[in-house]
Structure formats: structure tokens, C-alpha cells
Amino acid sequence: MCKECWERIAKADDTEFLDSLELTHAERTVLEELYKHGETRIVEILELQGKALHDAILELSEELLIDIGELGKVLLSVQSGDLFTVQFEQAVYDAFTPMYHLAGESELTVLNTNKTWSTKNKAASRFAKNLKKLVPDMNGTSADVMTRAFQKAIKEGKTPSERALLVREISAAAAKGDAGPFNMERAITVSRTMSTAAANGGKMEGWKQSEVVTGKKWRSSKGDRTRKTHRKANGQVQPLNKPFEVGKSKLMFPGDPSGHAEEIIRCRCTMQSVME
Numbered sequence: 001m002c003k004e005c006w007e008r009i010a011k012a013d014d015t016e017f018l019d020s021l022e023l024t025h026a027e028r029t030v031l032e033e034l035y036k037h038g039e040t041r042i043v044e045i046l047e048l049q050g051k052a053l054h055d056a057i058l059e060l061s062e063e064l065l066i067d068i069g070e071l072g073k074v075l076l077s078v079q080s081g082d083l084f085t086v087q088f089e090q091a092v093y094d095a096f097t098p099m100y101h102l103a104g105e106s107e108l109t110v111l112n113t114n115k116t117w118s119t120k121n122k123a124a125s126r127f128a129k130n131l132k133k134l135v136p137d138m139n140g141t142s143a144d145v146m147t148r149a150f151q152k153a154i155k156e157g158k159t160p161s162e163r164a165l166l167v168r169e170i171s172a173a174a175a176k177g178d179a180g181p182f183n184m185e186r187a188i189t190v191s192r193t194m195s196t197a198a199a200n201g202g203k204m205e206g207w208k209q210s211e212v213v214t215g216k217k218w219r220s221s222k223g224d225r226t227r228k229t230h231r232k233a234n235g236q237v238q239p240l241n242k243p244f245e246v247g248k249s250k251l252m253f254p255g256d257p258s259g260h261a262e263e264i265i266r267c268r269c270t271m272q273s274v275m276e
């Protein structure tokens with residue numbers, strides 16, 4: 001799909017998602033800024049990652065270029081190397097932890113004026129830790145995409161040097177962000193996943209601290225890109241301290257970073273509070 005198409009879809013998803021959070025105008029502005037900031041930073045990191053991968057590919061001999069095992073090793077070293085892991089985790093932390101606090105505080109303020117939101121709460125640091133754990137999961141998914149592209153190139157080439165050339169072309173395209181895991185689409189995927197987790201996670205903590213909310217109701221996002229399992233979860237009510245049953249996963253809230261990647265990546269579902 002074209003870059004503009006992705007951006008348009010993402011924008012529509014964002015608007016719907018942000019609407020469902022029922023924020024004040026000021027809160028929404030802050031949230032949108034944080035969100036944009038996170039996305040920009042992730043785009044930058046992915047660009048650097050793509051270039052690093054391509055540089056490493058260019059250094060391989062023709063023989064190694066058509067060895068999928070060897071390509072996999074190069075990919076892994078770029079993605080799980082300290083440099084990018086640290087940068088990625090930091091970007092995620094900087095952009096999405098404030099979102100968590102914002103969501104939590106805005107819920108708490110409305111529900112119980114006697115309580116004050118503490119930014120140093122234990123749940124927040126637990127959340128930040130879980131969020132960081134998502135990074136390797138998301139890198140794993142993108143490595144699969146890249147490996148498949150390399151495999152395809154190797155199959156398509158008739159002679160070894162033709163195969164090597166095709167592999168180099170694939171990595172060059174990936175480095176430019178034209179295709180593969182280092183493009184805008186992936187940056188959007190990462191920020192959607194993180195922002196859903198942050199907004200819902202913060203919201204739930206705000207409800208807990210309010211001592212007014214007793215339960216939560218899953219609200220699946222509209223549209224045909226919503227997973228079947230999430231559409232099925234629509235309307236499911238659970239006590240605040242019990243997880244939702246979604247597919248084979250137990251999620252404390254939509255996007256819960258401690259859940260399986262297959263149930264959280266790109267999720268745009270939200271929750272409603274339940275009071276007895």
C-alpha cells in the first residue's frame with residue numbers, strides 16, 4: 001500500500017481512537033504532540049537501522065549474500081545490538097510513559113477530586129518495564145518480514161551473482177524506507193501499539209486510584225481491520241483487577257504489553273469504566 005494511503009488510514013484510526021478517550025481539548029493536544037514526537041523518533045531510529053543493515057549487507061561476499069542463515073545473523077545483530085535496543089527503548093519510554101500518566105491523571109481528576117495522581121506510582125514503573133519488553137517482540141516480527149523478502153530474492157535469481165544482486169537491491173530498498181521493516185508503516189505500527197497500551201494502561205490505573213470504578217468494559221474499535229477476537233470481546237465486562245479474555249490471551253486492558261504480541265500489535269480498542 002502507498003505511503004499516503006497508510007498515513008490516511010492511520011490518521012482516521014487515530015481520530016477515532018482519540019475521540020474514544022474522551023479527553024479535554026488541552027489533554028488531547030498534549031497527547032497528539034507526544035504521539036507525533038514518538039512517531040518521529042521511531043522513524044529516525046528505523047532509518048538508522050535500515051542504513052546499518054544495508055551497510056552490513058554491502059560488506060558480505062556474494063557467497064554469504066545468498067546464504068539465508070548468514071543474512072539472518074546480520075539482521076539479528078543490527079536489530080538486537082545494544083545501540084539500537086537502547087535507543088528504541090528510550091524512545092518508547094520518553095514518548096509513551098507521559099501518555100500513560102496523562103491518561104491516568106485525566107481519569108482520576110474527573111472521578112475523584114480528593115485524590116491526586118502520583119507520577120511515581122508502582123504501576124507506572126511496572127508498565128514502563130512491560131512496554132520495553134515489547135521492543136524485542138516487535139523487532140522479531142520485522143525480522144521475519146525482512147527474511148521472507150530475502151528468501152524470495154534468493155529464489156528469484158537464476159545465477160548466484162544474480163541472487164546476490166537481488167538481495168542487495170532488497171536491502172537498499174529497505175534502507176531507503178521504500179519497503180521492508182524500516183518504513184513509515186512500521187513506525188506507525190509501533191506507535192499505534194504503544195499508544196494504545198499507554199492510554200488504556202493509564203486509564204485503568206486512574207480508575208483504580210479513584211476507588212470509584214469497580215469494573216471495565218472492552219470497546220473494540222470499529223472498522224474491518226479490527227481482529228475477530230477483539231470484535232468478539234466488545235462489551236465484555238470484567239472486575240477492575242481481573243483480565244479480559246481475548247482470543248487465547250488474558251489482557252488487563254487493550255494493548256496490555258504483558259500479553260501476546262498477536263493480540264496487541266496495532267490494536268486500537270479502548271475501555272469504558274463500570275461503576276456499581
Ligand SMILES: [Zn+2]
Nearest residue numbers: 230267268269
Ligand atoms: Zn483491538
